[in-house]
Amino acid sequence: MIGIFDSGVGGMTVARAVEEVLPERSIIYFGDVARTPYGSKSPTTISHYSRQNCDFLLSKGAKIIIVACNTAASVAGHHLQQEYDVPIMEVISPAVAQAVQASVSGRIGVIGTRATINSNIYEREICALNPAARVFSQPCPLLVPLVEEGWLAKRETAMILRRYLHPLRSHGVDTLVLGCTHYPLLSHMIKPRMGRQVKVIDSSLAVAHELKKYLTDHPSLAESLAKDGERHYYVSDITEAAMSTASRIFGRKMNLELVQIAQ
Ligand code: DGL
Numbered sequence: 476m477i478g479i480f481d482s483g484v485g486g487m488t489v490a491r492a493v494e495e496v497l498p499e500r501s502i503i504y505f506g507d508v509a510r511t512p513y514g515s516k517s518p519t520t521i522s523h524y525s526r527q528n529c530d531f532l533l534s535k536g537a538k539i540i541i542v543a544c545n546t547a548a549s550v551a552g553h554h555l556q557q558e559y560d561v562p563i564m565e566v567i568s569p570a571v572a573q574a575v576q577a578s579v580s581g582r583i584g585v586i587g588t589r590a591t592i593n594s595n596i597y598e599r600e601i602c603a604l605n606p607a608a609r610v611f612s613q614p615c616p617l618l619v620p621l622v623e624e625g626w627l628a629k630r631e632t633a634m635i636l637r638r639y640l641h642p643l644r645s646h647g648v649d650t651l652v653l654g655c656t657h658y659p660l661l662s663h664m665i666k667p668r669m670g671r672q673v674k675v676i677d678s679s680l681a682v683a684h685e686l687k688k689y690l691t692d693h694p695s696l697a698e699s700l701a702k703d704g705e706r707h708y709y710v711s712d713i714t715e716a717a718m719s720t721a722s723r724i725f726g727r728k729m730n731l732e733l734v735q736i737a738q
Contacts, residue, residue, distance in 0.1 A: 476538060476700065478532030478533070478539065478540040479503070480525075480531075480543060480547070481505075481507070483506050483710075484622075485623075485658075486504070487720075487721055487725065488543075488657075489679045490502060492679040492682065493682075494706070494725075495683065496686070497687055497690075498704065499703075500701070502705075504706075505710070507710075507711050508623070509712035510524060511623055512546075513588070514589050514655070515616055521551060524547070525550075525551040527736050528547075528736070529555060529563075531736055537561065538561055539563075539564070539696065539700070540563050541564045541565070541682060542566065543656050545566055545591045545656060546590045549597075550591075550594055569681035569685050570652050570678035570681070571604060572681070573676045573681055574650050574652045574676045575608065578608070579649055580647070580649045581608040582646060583610050583651075584611045584648035584652065584673075585611070585612045586653065586654055587615065587654030588615070591654055597610060597654055611646040615658075617635050618636075618658060623717065627664075627720075636664055640665065640669060644670070648669075650675075651674070653665070659677040660720070662677060709732045710731045711734060711735065711736050718731060
């Protein structure tokens with residue numbers, strides 16, 4: 476099984492990409508809907524939740540884990556990679572690689588949760604690939620709750636986005652990284668506000684392709700993964716908003732399975 480987790484339904488944008496790129500592989504997803512959002516919590520709490528999520532996925536037979544949450548990856552990704560025996564992939568490096576390649580001026584904007592932006596991980600990784608780059612970061616703490624609520628086309632969401640994106644526009648970025656797996660659900664509102672000349676980076680497909688390559692390079696791991704297309708989408712709480720957002724992401728009615736994660 477390929478294990479994927481996020482603080483809620485946003486990471487399903489990554490799971491959908493994995494379904495698309497590796498349709499025969501079995502997937503187990505966990506969305507911590509009961510405890511979302513992670514982005515405004517402390518690094519200690521985010522790390523604790525992330526370990527619990529990995530333990531759950533492993534208990535269900537995951538042989539490789541994708542941390543489909545920038546917040547968990549930025550705070551705990553490195554520790555998880557050291558602590559667990561299975562390969563742990565994340566969503567930040569593929570987004571950084573895409574952004575550095577896409578940007579002509581080297582002026583790159585990053586939006587993410589408070590925890591992701593405070594970790595400075597995007598700035599460090601972008602500058603490691605292009606030392607001449609200028610990174611402009613904007614925490615957007617209200618966006619994850621709006622997505623979890625399904626407010627994907629409301630006037631209030633548009634107003635909040637305008638407020639968050641204005642400084643990045645003023646800095647003249649030519650590339651904007653969606654540094655949170657919830658944000659692709661708002662890209663139809665983000666793109667027009669940034670202008671056509673700004674490239675908007677969503678790493679979900681890049682992550683799925685990186686996973687495919689990893690499996691090609693590691694045939695014994697690939698061999699050990701079931702190829703029966705079985706899928707389980709677990710959540711720690713089933714809400715109406717989570718169900719409708721999940722169905723919107725996949726374009727089909729989703730059967731979310733409830734699971735309690737130990738506190
Ligand atoms: N999808 C998560 C991310 O990529 C959202 C984190 C949160 O719950 O705040 O950062």
